[in-house]
Amino acid sequence: MVDQLNVGNTKEGIGRTVDGLGKVARTASTQFVGQVGSVKEAARGRVEKLTVKKADPYEMAVAEYNDVFTSMADRGLSLLRQRERSTDLIELVEQLVNSIANTPKSFGTDFEEIEVHRTRFLDAEEFAQKELEAARLSAAGAGAGFAAGTAVAGLAPSVAIWVATTFGTASTGTAISTLSGAAASQAALAWLGGGALAAGGGGTAAGTTLLALAGPIGWTIAGATLLASIALFAKKKFENREAKQEALTAIKRNTVLVKGMDAQIDDLLQRTILLREGLVKGYGESLAHFRADFRALSSAERMELAALVNNTKSCAAMLSRRVEQDTDSE
Structure with missing residues (x-):
């Protein structure tokens, strides 16, 4: 056990x-x-x-350019909208003042000056619309290349308008819409940044080709081309390291230019908003004088109307202000 x-x-x-x-x-x-x-x-x-894979400095530069360009374009559209509202408000103020009997002759002189600025702005809008349509018709036969042609075809009229009213309309010297045939094609090329595109072989985006531009509108359309064809542009095959470095330098240079112009546009935008808001207030306060007799108004009321006209002149003058563009970008 x-x-x-x-x-x-x-x-x-x-x-x-x-x-x-x-x-x-x-x-x-x-x-x-x-x-x-x-x-x-x-x-x-x-x-x-x-x-x-290490980040490609060229692709990073393209991405930064797109970012600052988009910011500038958005601000440019905002400026256009503020200016369009200003032109409508100016017309309302003019109707109010014209309804008042026995106003000083100086008011008439002031509104002649106001009308010059307003007409100049409206003419720039019309010019941009005509030029865009003419460029669309001519670009295909101008050897501008698929990317540039696509960018022009897809460009919204508002984009062409804000560019024309912000930078000015003298991009080719002669309006495309007044030309025909080969002359129109050549003007369309210039409008697109033409000489460089023609020399670059059908609009290929190499080095400074896309960024060596002929004028404000062409310059901005080239920017739109870059935005529309970023993959094609960023992945371009360069012949050698020097060509790629040249392109990188060009993009960085234009990025700096865009930032500078963006700052100018923002300054115009803020001043336009300030003047327009002041004019809205003055217009509202003066509506009580509609169809009144200026001689029957009190001294304070007359000064109120005079201030309204002066503020309208200031607001109209802002319509003619343009952003200065560095000659290196043209």
């Missing part, structure tokens, strides 16, 4: 020893697998670091 108990205790002891050894083995195995996994992860991380 005693022997049987001893045998049983021995077996139980051996069993516990085996279980203990098994746990130790499993723990060691788990630790080993974990260590192997850590080694694999570390190795994979090193491989990924070695194989990750």
Whole structure:
């Protein structure tokens, strides 16, 4: 009996020893697998670091250019909207003042000056619409290339208008809409940044080709081309490192120019908003004098109307203000 108990205790002891050894083995195995996994992860991380493509300075420059160009374009559209509202408000003020009998002759002289600014702005809008349509008709036959042609075809009239009213309309010297045939095609090329495009072989965007532009409208359409064809432009194959460096330098230079012009547009925008809001207030306060007799008004009321006319002159003058463009960008 005693022997049987001893045998049983021995077996139980051996069993516990085996279980203990098994746990130790499993723990060691788990630790080993974990260590192997850590080694694999570390190795994979090193491989990924070695194989990750470094950011291309050229592509980064293109992305930055797109960002600042888009910001400038958005601000330009905002300026256009404020100016359009200003022209409507100026017309309302003129109707109010004209309804008042016996106003000073100086008011008439002031409104002649006001009308010059308003007409100049409206003419620029009309010019841009005509030039855009003419460029669309001529671009395909002008050898401007697929990217430039697509950009012109897809360009919204509002874009052409804000450019023409912000930078001015003298881009080719002669309006495309007044030409025909080969002359129109050549003017369309110039409008697109033409000489460079023609020399570059059908509008390919290499080096300074796309960015060497003929005028404000052509310059902006080239920007639109870049925005519309970013993949094509950014992934262009360059003949050599020097050509790519030249393109990189051109993009960086134009990025700086865009930032400078954006700041000028913002200044015009803020001043336009301030003047227009002041004019809205003055117009509202003067509506009570509609169809009144100027001679019957009090001194304070006459001064109020005179201030309204002066503020209208200031607001109209802002319509003729243009952003100066560095000659290097043309």
